[in-house]
Amino acid sequence: xxxxxxxxxxxxxxxxxxxxxxxxxxxxxxxxxxxxxxxxxxxxxxxxxxxxxxxxxxxxxxxxxx
Numbered sequence: 001x002x003x004x005x006x007x008x009x010x011x012x013x014x015x016x017x018x019x020x021x022x023x024x025x026x027x028x029x030x031x032x033x034x035x036x037x038x039x040x041x042x043x044x045x046x047x048x049x050x051x052x053x054x055x056x057x058x059x060x061x062x063x064x065x066x
Contacts, residue, residue: 015054023052 023029031049033041041053055064 013054013057020052027052 027050029050029052031041031046032052032054033044033046034053034055035041055061
């Protein structure tokens with residue numbers, strides 16, 4: 001199963017629900033601009049939001065961050 005953790009088969013990985021729930025309990029997120037399967041988060045304002053962002057991982061991360 002650990003081979004999946006080091007796989008480059010995809011750049012899209014969901015955050016484990018247990019991790020997200022623990023973080024959300026502490027920070028009370030109001031916006032996830034990068035939900036799996038959607039791409040409109042970068043086209044809206046993040047002003048005043050508490051952001052949870054799990055960006056795509058892989059070789060394209062630098063371009064995404066830019």
